[in-house]
Amino acid sequence: MKHLSLLLALALGLVTAVSAGPTVIECWFVEDADGGRLAKKPAALLLRQGPGRIPPRPDLDPKRYLRVHDPTGTLQAAFRRYPRSAPTPHCEMSHYIPLPASVNWVKGLTPEQSCPRALDGTWFMVSMSSPVLSLSSLLQSQTEPQPDPGLITMATAVLTVITHNPTTRIQLGQDALLDLSFAYMPSTPEATTPLAPGPPPFGLEWRHQHLGEGHLLLAATPGLRGQMPAAQDGAVAFAAWDDDESWGPWTGNGTLWLPAVKPSQEGAYQATIYLPYLQGQVTLELAVQKSPKVSLMPSPLVWAAPGEAPPELVCLVSHFYPSEGLEVEWELRGGPEGSFQKAKGQSWLSALHHHLDGSVSLSGHLQPSPVTTAQHGARYACRVHHPSLPALGRSAEVTLEVAGLSGPSLEDGIGLFLSAFLLLGLFKALGWAAAYLSTSKESKKKAQ
Template sequence: MKPLSLLLSVVALGLASTVSAGPAVIECWFVEDAGRGQLSKKPAALLLRQGPGSPPPRPDLEPELYLKVHDPAGALLAAFRQYPRDAPAPRCEMSHYIPLPASPDWVSGLTPEQRCPRALDGKWLMVSMSSPVLSLSSFLQPQSEPQLEPALITMATAVLTVITHTPAPRIRLGQDALLDLSFAYVPPTSKAAISLAPGPPPFGLEWRRQHLGKGHLLLAATPGLSGQVPAAREGAVAFAAWDDDEPWGPWTGNGSFWLPAVQPFQEGTYLATVHLPYLQGQVAMDLAVQKSPKVSLTPAPLVWAAPGEAPPELLCLVSHFYPSEGLEVEWELRGGPQGRFQKAEGQSWHSALSHHADGSVSLSAHLQLPPVTTEQHGARYACRVHHPSLPALGRRSEITLQVAGLSGPSLEDGVGLFLSAFLLLGLIKALGWAAAHLAASRDSTQKVTVLLPHLSLLVVSPPPTPHSRARPQAWWASQGLGIHTDLSNPATKNILHLLPWV
């Protein structure tokens, strides 16, 4: 059974790999300058992988634009291996490319000789792809002549590929942003690899932001090079390094970007550029800052109105959201005469935006309802808010309309009234007890000092015995006032001798 289980596992793994291998062919457009400011477009295709047999024929394509891609680093295949089936096909453009040295001064050390090596001779193609799932650019070095296979096709090698899996990040206001970036490089020819020092080459990494027509350099790094680079701005950090150190390649690297506590002014298009000698791969990411609104509706929880009168004005507070664009407020009525969902009637308006210190904004939406009828008893009014940061259904808050005279107090109302009465009665009793205690204390003090000569009754209890060690006690009673004293006190004995006994 073990060999059979192993065989089934291998078959299942192969099927899973086939399912998750992604698209085999990427359809592109080849774009070139047609003169006089015009561009011409021709269909092209990239064959990333093929099944058994020869490549499928494409008579609709020119042989130079039907490319079978050799990907030694595996970056393109890895990028599309987990491409979702329901995701739209990536937009792909292809154009000619001329290797040139990098323009920034801080990466001039990459090309000290200022001469393009012979290994970079020949034709070069730059491929750019973008989709909601990924964005990439790749430099292909095609062979000079198409292959004479059953389908005419041109072989091309992927030399430098730059990829991001966060092409359109949505960052919550105040949270950190992590923008993914990876790249792969293989020397274009074996002769070029031998002529270079073993190990991954030095490179330059650049992150820029473009927003509202302005560009800012946020971070520059040159791993493997010595020289001055511009200081990072806005607390930006990049993880710039090669992931392996193979002597002759291919090599994969990481240039992911971290930006702390993102604020509204930091949204825009982020350009990540990987500089290698005479090759510059770049991808773009559109970062948007968002914050979901809080929605509250007042008066709540119930709105009371008499038949023929207008209920109180409804106020829907939409607070602390960003951006201000794309906000929609709808008023809904559920129940009432129709007993179903419908648009609420009445006069509605919005307040002006209120700006907060963190960059978020707030506004209030108002609705003045028309006079109510008895059929509207129990109807629910809702304020529904739509915003780009919310799901498609938006966010809502609702209240219930009660028409006076159509329903008695609820159980909750009765419990609330009982508790209120109980607490009020307890408070009154406590105040009365405190007042009585204060008055009694004042009266007892006066009667001890003033009424003592008028005492007419002395009761001794328990009666003292010759062998009793207990101190005799006495209680005087006069005019309804009980006063306790100690018979062993000499002063008390003198007073008792002067009193008449009964």
């Protein structure tokens, strides 16, 4: 029993170690270089430290090797749930200077003229992106003595903005939710602007960019008064702090809701959180799609004589989006010896037909080659591939009947037998009815 308990504890420990996520995130430190170029140097973030000394990194400059203190736990939580199968996130670091926001509608966040002394020191901006998350975090270097001077730089995550759905795919006409959350923990109580303890006011901005054009979609300043720009496209944001602790840490929600999405709403969405002299931003992608409907004409049978070409086949591919990435393939299934092959003949596609909801339709055409008797019972199929469909695509098919070879099947024989049986019963019933009516008339005459 002791061995079983030991094994169970060991297994749980291994699961915990695996699910805890990476301890170190490799990054690139980006800074200006001569000639207006950008220089990239290796850097790293130490998120968690086991027992003992800090893991040495002689390959890194200590100024680019950061031991991150995460008082809100947002970074730790993000990488605890990071799938092991997901690719390593791309990470970039750069220097950051606290400045007031440049947009007018958040001027109320920084009524004072100068940045508070609590925001002095060295700041870093960290940006990470992967298929499963996108985040930005502002790190402030700590001024207290380092535990291992010259080995690593200690820094605190003050503001972190994150989304766990950096790419959202939505069906045309459905509502879209663009996930956004953020966390804030001031380095000192003096860094907050409100006189009363509690979460500070903040600004939330969503901008949409598509096909080289961008515009302000939504702006909100919970906790501040002022005239806000009107929201576009019916957008609504869930802009609020999730808690009201006296001195933090605080977490908030900035998720965006877009009703009845149209093709013009796909593209990049930039979400920015404004706090006094601090701004964090992430970019999300919205992809709109609609799966095509596929039908094949004529249906259900295609007739042809041996040595002649069947009539033209038309594959209707209707109400799909986007128009790019559509492929139509023609197949001949169940030919000689049940073979599966590409259908022979001349094929082409029609022009696109645009619908009011933004979807499109087209038709694929095939003029088959002359058929042989061996192809009797084979099936012509059109297979459609589109980004909104599974890898195998979607298909429709019709059966080829070669003239002179189609005879009655077992089902046909059974149907004929049942039909003859019912007709015989009907004739007998009519005969009985006629005899009954004749007998009734004769009985009435005798009675008179």
